[in-house]
Amino acid sequence: MYPVWEGYLIHSAIVVAIIAVAHVLFSHVTVAATWFNWWVERKALLENKPYLQDYLKASALRLLMLAYTLGAMFGVGIWFSVTASNPRGISTLIHNFVFYWAAEWFWFIIDVFGIAVYYYTFGRVTPKTHARIGLILALAASGTLAIIVGILGFKLTPGAWLQTGLSLDGFYNPSFWPMLFARFALMFALTALYALLVAGSLPKDHPARQEVIPLAGKVGLVGLLLGSALVVFWYVPSLHEHAKTLLRIPQAIQPVFYIKMAAGVIASGLVLITAILSPKRVSAPLGYLALALAFLGLFGAERTREVLRKPDVIYGYMGSNQIIFAEKAPRGIKAEAPRLNEEGVLQRLPFAVAPGAKGAGPTSGQDPVEAGRVLVTLQCSSCHTVSKNTAFLGGLRPLPALLKRRGMTDAPAIRAYLEAIGGFPYMHPTVGTSEEKEYMAMYLERLVKEFFPELRTEGGAK
Amino acid sequence: MNPEALLSMRDPLGAPIHPLPIQILLVVTYVLHIFFVTAAIGSLAVGLYGLSRSEENWKRLAQVAVRLATQATGLGITMGIAPLLFVQVIYDPAWYTATTVMGLWTTLFIPAVALGYLFLYILYLRGNIVGVGYVSLLLLLLAGWIMHNLSSFGLYPSRWVEWYAPGGVPDTRGVAFHGYNLPRFGALLFGQAALSLGVMLFLFAWYFRRREDVPQAFLAFVESQARGALRLGSILFGLLGAVWAFSQGAELGMALPVLIVTLAVAATFFLHSQKASSERALSTLGLYGLALLVVGILREGMRTAALGRMGYGVLQYPFVWDWGSILFFVATALAAVPVIVYLAQVIYASGLKKEGADPAPSVERFGDLGVRLLVGWFIFYFALGLYVLARTF
Numbered sequence: 001m002y003p004v005w006e007g008y009l010i011h012s013a014i015v016v017a018i019i020a021v022a023h024v025l026f027s028h029v030t031v032a033a034t035w036f037n038w039w040v041e042r043k044a045l046l047e048n049k050p051y052l053q054d055y056l057k058a059s060a061l062r063l064l065m066l067a068y069t070l071g072a073m074f075g076v077g078i079w080f081s082v083t084a085s086n087p088r089g090i091s092t093l094i095h096n097f098v099f100y101w102a103a104e105w106f107w108f109i110i111d112v113f114g115i116a117v118y119y120y121t122f123g124r125v126t127p128k129t130h131a132r133i134g135l136i137l138a139l140a141a142s143g144t145l146a147i148i149v150g151i152l153g154f155k156l157t158p159g160a161w162l163q164t165g166l167s168l169d170g171f172y173n174p175s176f177w178p179m180l181f182a183r184f185a186l187m188f189a190l191t192a193l194y195a196l197l198v199a200g201s202l203p204k205d206h207p208a209r210q211e212v213i214p215l216a217g218k219v220g221l222v223g224l225l226l227g228s229a230l231v232v233f234w235y236v237p238s239l240h241e242h243a244k245t246l247l248r249i250p251q252a253i254q255p256v257f258y259i260k261m262a263a264g265v266i267a268s269g270l271v272l273i274t275a276i277l278s279p280k281r282v283s284a285p286l287g288y289l290a291l292a293l294a295f296l297g298l299f300g301a302e303r304t305r306e307v308l309r310k311p312d313v314i315y316g317y318m319g320s321n322q323i324i325f326a327e328k329a330p331r332g333i334k335a336e337a338p339r340l341n342e343e344g345v346l347q348r349l350p351f352a353v354a355p356g357a358k359g360a361g362p363t364s365g366q367d368p369v370e371a372g373r374v375l376v377t378l379q380c381s382s383c384h385t386v387s388k389n390t391a392f393l394g395g396l397r398p399l400p401a402l403l404k405r406r407g408m409t410d411a412p413a414i415r416a417y418l419e420a421i422g423g424f425p426y427m428h429p430t431v432g433t434s435e436e437k438e439y440m441a442m443y444l445e446r447l448v449k450e451f452f453p454e455l456r457t458e459g460g461a462k
Numbered sequence: 463m464n465p466e467a468l469l470s471m472r473d474p475l476g477a478p479i480h481p482l483p484i485q486i487l488l489v490v491t492y493v494l495h496i497f498f499v500t501a502a503i504g505s506l507a508v509g510l511y512g513l514s515r516s517e518e519n520w521k522r523l524a525q526v527a528v529r530l531a532t533q534a535t536g537l538g539i540t541m542g543i544a545p546l547l548f549v550q551v552i553y554d555p556a557w558y559t560a561t562t563v564m565g566l567w568t569t570l571f572i573p574a575v576a577l578g579y580l581f582l583y584i585l586y587l588r589g590n591i592v593g594v595g596y597v598s599l600l601l602l603l604l605a606g607w608i609m610h611n612l613s614s615f616g617l618y619p620s621r622w623v624e625w626y627a628p629g630g631v632p633d634t635r636g637v638a639f640h641g642y643n644l645p646r647f648g649a650l651l652f653g654q655a656a657l658s659l660g661v662m663l664f665l666f667a668w669y670f671r672r673r674e675d676v677p678q679a680f681l682a683f684v685e686s687q688a689r690g691a692l693r694l695g696s697i698l699f700g701l702l703g704a705v706w707a708f709s710q711g712a713e714l715g716m717a718l719p720v721l722i723v724t725l726a727v728a729a730t731f732f733l734h735s736q737k738a739s740s741e742r743a744l745s746t747l748g749l750y751g752l753a754l755l756v757v758g759i760l761r762e763g764m765r766t767a768a769l770g771r772m773g774y775g776v777l778q779y780p781f782v783w784d785w786g787s788i789l790f791f792v793a794t795a796l797a798a799v800p801v802i803v804y805l806a807q808v809i810y811a812s813g814l815k816k817e818g819a820d821p822a823p824s825v826e827r828f829g830d831l832g833v834r835l836l837v838g839w840f841i842f843y844f845a846l847g848l849y850v851l852a853r854t855f
Binding site: 072079091102117159177330331 | 463464467468470471473474475476477478479484487533535536537539540541542543544546547548550551554557558559561562563565566568569571572573575576579580583622623626627631632634635636637782784786787788790791793794795797798799801802804805806808809811812813817818819820821826829830832833836837839840843846847850851854
C-alpha cells in the first residue's frame with residue numbers, strides 16, 4: 001500500500017474527473033474529426049470544390065493546437081491524476097496492459113506527428129498524398145479508441161480475467177464490444193459540434209460554411225441517435241447485475257447525473273437539427289455553447305460509468321480503497337482483507353504511520369485519534385472528504401456531513417455504523433482489527449465536531 | 463522503510479515479460495523523450511533571446527526556433543508516455559510513492575505542460591507577444607522541475623516514510639517537494655537543452671542547405687550559433703555534472719561513474735563543437751544519441767544501485783510471460799513504424815523546395831503499404847477479439 005494523497009483543496013477524485021472529461025472531449029472530437037475531414041477532403045477532390053480546403057485548414061489548425069496535443073496531454077494527465085489518487089488501481093492496469101498502452105503509444109506518435117505533417121503539407125504535396133495522410137490520421141486515431149476501450153471496460157467488467165488472469169480476457173471483456181461501437185458513434189456527434197464551431201467561424205457567405213454545416217448536422221445526428229441507442233439497448237444490458245443495481249440507487253448514482261446526460265444529448269440534438277434545417281442560424285458561439293453542454297453530458301456519463309463499479313476500482317478484484325478483496329484472485333493472488341483484519345492495518349502497511357512516532361497509536365502508547373485519522377484516510381478518502389484538506393465547496397461526499405445527516409455524531413454510534421456499511425452494495429466492510437475500528441470512530445467523531453462545532457458538548461471530543 | 467516492506471509494495475500481478483526488456487525499453491524511450499523535451503526548452507530560450515535582438519538573422523532564427531519548440535514540445539510529451547509506462551512496471555514502489563507523496567505536483571504536471579504548450583503556440587502564431595513566451599518557458603521549466611523531483615525521489619527509499627509522515631504524522635496534501643538535486647536538474651535540463659539546441663540547429667542548416675530561397679549567410683549564422691550552443695551545453699553539462707557527482711552521486715556511492723560520464727560527454731561535445739558542421743549534422747545527431755543513451759544508462763544505474771541497496775533487485779522482479787499482450791504490441795509496432803517512417807519521408811520531401819514537393823513514387827507506394835498495414839491491424843484486432851469471445855463461450 002502506498003501513501004495517500006487526499007487532494008489539496010479539491011478532492012483527488014474530482015481532479016481526476018475534470019481532467020478525464022477534458023480528455024474525452026478532446027480525444028473523441030479528434031477521432032471522428034479525422035474521418036469527417038477525410039470525407040470532406042475527398043469531396044473537395046472528387047466534386048472539384050477547392051473552397052472546402054479553407055474549412056479543412058481551419059479545422060486542422062485547431063486540431064493541431066487543441067485536440068491532438070491537448071487530447072494526448074490530458075490523456076497523460078488522467079494517468080498522472082489517477083496515479084496520485086489511486087496508485088494501486090492504476091498499477092493493476094499497468095501490470096496487465098502495459099503492452100496495450102505501449103501499442104497505443106505508436107498511434108499517439110502517428111496522431112501528433114501526423115497532424116503536424118497534415119497541416120504543414122496543405123498545398124505542398126499532391127491532393128492524393130494529402131488525402132492519404134488524412135486517411136492515416138483517421139485510422140491511427142481510431143486505433144487509440146480501439147485500445148483504450150478495452151482497458152476502460154476492464155475496470156467495470158473484467159469478465160474471465162478474474163479467473164484466468166490473462167490480459168486478452170480482460171481486454172476483450174463483456175462490455176468491450178458495445179462500448180467500442182457506442183463510443184465510435186457518439187464521437188461523431190461531438191465532432192459535428194466541433195465542425196459547426198469551425199465552419200461557423202468562416203465568413204457568412206463562404207461556400208464551405210454553407211456546405212459543411214448541414215453535412216455536419218446530418219453526420220452528428222446519425223451518430224447521436226445510433227450511439228444513444230447502442231448505450232441503452234446494448235451497453236447497459238451487457239453490464240453485470242451489480243452495476244444495474246447501482247443504476248437504480250440514488251445514493252450511488254445521483255439523479256443529477258441523469259439530468260446532465262439528458263441535457264447534453266437533448267442540447268446536442270437540437271443544435272444538430274438546427275444545422276440541418278436552418279444552417280444560417282448556426283455560428284461559432286453556438287458551436288462553443290453546444291460543446292459546453294456536451295461536456296456537461298459527458299461529465300454525467302463518465303462519472304456514472306465510474307460509479308457503477310463501486311465499491312471497487314477493478315470490479316471484483318480491488319476495492320476503491322486499494323485493498324484486494326477477491327477471494328479467488330487471478331494468478332494465485334491472495335485476498336488482503338482477511339490478513340489485515342487479523343493482524344491490523346497499522347502493523348502491515350509501511351505508510352500507515354511511522355512506527356513509534358506521535359501518530360503511531362496506542363501500540364506505542366500514544367494518540368489513538370491520530371491513528372484513527374490514518375486508518376480513515378487510507379480506507380475512506382478515495383470516495384469521501386475526510387478532512388478539511390479537501391473541503392473546498394463542500395468536498396466530495398463529505399463524511400462529516402454524511403454522519404451528521406444520519407445522526408452518527410459520537411464514537412459509539414459511528415463505530416456501529418462502521419460495522420454496518422459492508423451491507424451497502426456500494427461499500428466494502430471496514431478493514432482492520434476491532435481496536436482499529438475504535439480509533440476510526442474516535443477520529444470521525446472529532447471530524448464531525450470539527451466541521452460542526454455546534455455539536456460539541458462538555459466532555460466531548462474537540 | 464525496510465527491504466521487506468519495499469519488496470511487498472511491488473504489484474502482486476508481476477510484469478508481463480522478463481524485466482530486462484522493460485528496462486531496455488525504458489532507457490531507449492527515455493532517450494527519445496528527453497531529446498525532444500530539451501530541444502523544446504533550448505529552442506524556446508533561443509527564440510525568446512532572438513526576439514529581443516534587432517538583427518535580421520536573429521529575428522529569422524527566433525521564428526525558426528519558436529516553431530521548433532512547438533513541435534518538439536508536442537513530440538516530447540508524446541514520447542514521454544512510453545518511459546512513463548515502463549517505469550511503473552518494474553519500479554512501481556519508487557514511482558507510486560513519489561507520485562502520491564508529491565500528489566499536488568503530480569497532478570499539476572500536465573496542466574503546466576498543456577498551458578505552456580498553448581502559450582507557446584500563441585507565440586508561434588502571433589510572433590510578437592514575447593511575454594507569453596516567457597510564461598510558457600516558466601511553465602515548461604516547472605513541469606521539468608516536477609518530473610525531476612518525481613524521478614529523484616525514488617533514489618532515497620530510506621527517507622520515504624519520514625518525507626510522507628514527518629514526525630509520524632502523515633501529510634496527505636502532497637504539497638512539498640522532496641529528493642531534488644539542483645546540479646542534476648541543471649545538467650540534465652539546461653546542459654542538455656543547449657546541446658539539443660545545437661544538434662537541432664545543425665540539422666536545420668543541413669536540411670535547408672540546398673534551398674535556394676534560404677540565404678546561405680543565414681545558414682552560416684545558424685551554424686555558428688549551433689557551434690556556440692554545443693560549446694555552452696558542454697560547459698554547463700560538465701560543470702553541473704561534476705557538482706551532481708559530488709552531491710547526489712556521492713550520497714548514493716556513485717560519484718565516480720557520474721563524474722566520468724558527465725565529463726566524458728562534456729569533453730566530447732566541447733571538442734566536437736570545434737569541427738562540427740551542417741554537412742555532418744547526421745553524424746552529430748548520432749553522436750548525441752549515443753551520449754543521451756549513456757546518460758540514460760547512468761540514470762538507470764543510479765536507480766538500480768539505490769534500490770538494490772535496499773534489497774530491491776530489479777532483474778528479480780516477478781513476471782509471467784503474457785503472450786497475448788506481447789503479440790498485441792509487436793503487431794502494432796509492425797503496422798505503425800512503417801507509417802511513421804512514411805510520414806517523415808513526406809514532410810522531408812515537402813520541405814525541399816519553397817513551393818513544396820511530392821515524395822518519390824517509391825515513397826508513395828510505401829504510403830499505400832502503410833495504409834494497408836493499418837487496415838490489416840484492424841483486421842487483426844477484430845479477429846483476436848472474436849477469438850477471445852469464441853474461447854470464452
